[in-house]
Amino acid sequence: xxxxxxxxxxxxxxxxxxxxxxxxxxxxxxxxxxxxxxxxxxxxxxxxxxxxxxxxxxxxxxxxxxxxxxxxxxxxxxxxxxxxxxxxxxxxxxxxxxxxxxxxxxxxxxxxxxxxxxxxxxxxxxxxxxxxxxxxxxxxxxxxxxxxxxxxxxxxxxxxxxxxxxxxxxxxxxxxxxxxxxxxxxxxxxxxxxxxxxxxxxxxxxxxxxxxxxxxxxxxxxxxxxxxxxxxxxxxxxxxxxxxxxxxxxxxxxxxxxxxxxxxxxxxxxxxxxxxxxxxxxxxxxxxxx
Numbered sequence: 320x321x322x323x324x325x326x327x328x329x330x331x332x333x334x335x336x337x338x339x340x341x342x343x344x345x346x347x348x349x350x351x352x353x354x355x356x357x358x359x360x361x362x363x364x365x366x367x368x369x370x371x372x373x374x375x376x377x378x379x380x381x382x383x384x385x386x387x388x389x390x391x392x393x394x395x396x397x398x399x400x401x402x403x404x405x406x407x408x409x410x411x412x413x414x415x416x417x418x419x420x421x422x423x424x425x426x427x428x429x430x431x432x433x434x435x436x437x438x439x440x441x442x443x444x445x446x447x448x449x450x451x452x453x454x455x456x457x458x459x460x461x462x463x464x465x466x467x468x469x470x471x472x473x474x475x476x477x478x479x480x481x482x483x484x485x486x487x488x489x490x491x492x493x494x495x496x497x498x499x500x501x502x503x504x505x506x507x508x509x510x511x512x513x514x515x516x517x518x519x520x521x522x523x524x525x526x527x528x529x530x531x532x533x534x535x536x537x538x539x540x541x542x543x544x545x546x547x548x549x550x551x552x553x554x555x556x557x558x559x560x561x562x563x564x565x566x567x568x569x570x571x572x573x574x575x576x577x578x579x580x581x582x583x584x585x586x587x588x589x590x591x592x593x594x595x596x597x598x599x600x601x602x603x604x605x606x607x608x609x
Contacts, residue, residue, distance in 0.1 A: 320424075321352060321354060321424075322354070323449075325405070326427045328427075328430045328431075328460045332363075336371060339371050350378075352380070357386055358383065378397055380399065384403045385401070405445050527547060
């Protein structure tokens, strides 16, 4: 049995331990393992969860957008999945990674009891995809209450998906918690990266447009998200070459000036004779002095 644990919600260490021990007892001799969301800043509940897993040497894999940047509590995983869009990948893992005949469910840690809480928006986006694929979802920090779509929200995919085998009874399993539709965020609301990654491309485009960001057709969702967070690549437009300062023309010599017609020939001749006379005069004075 694969248990996927997602969310940033909290619960006491005692409640968490009791819920995990119930899972251990319910599975009996049947092996079970976890897929954990590796975070750079884990909650206290995340820390307690990983301590329980390590203490009992339970097999686990991790998923996240930056595994290298995740906290050290997640070290020791047997497999990793580094992706940005959690929703589709979680469904893919739950569908294809477990052994044949092995079941999977999602255990959610909700931050708030309010369905429109921004902190849980990305988690609701993932849950919708998991439910649509026919898997069960339970609230780990709400007595393992089973999450279900509200009446009229079932998608065609959910209707066509075969009914998964019912797991063994668990405490408080009779309760159900409806999954409210994720409302569209107001134009001035700032969504987190995880909330955007859980949204469809068209929803991300609409949100970006409200923020004044419009990109070319066929732009990937990851590019929209990076641009929304200011992580744009350097412009590909070629830079204009810097204009080199004009060199000032060198001063013409007297001969060059004469040749270029910039000096009167008579004036030049007079100046030359005067210069020769001065040289001769200096030479005579030197002879006399010797």
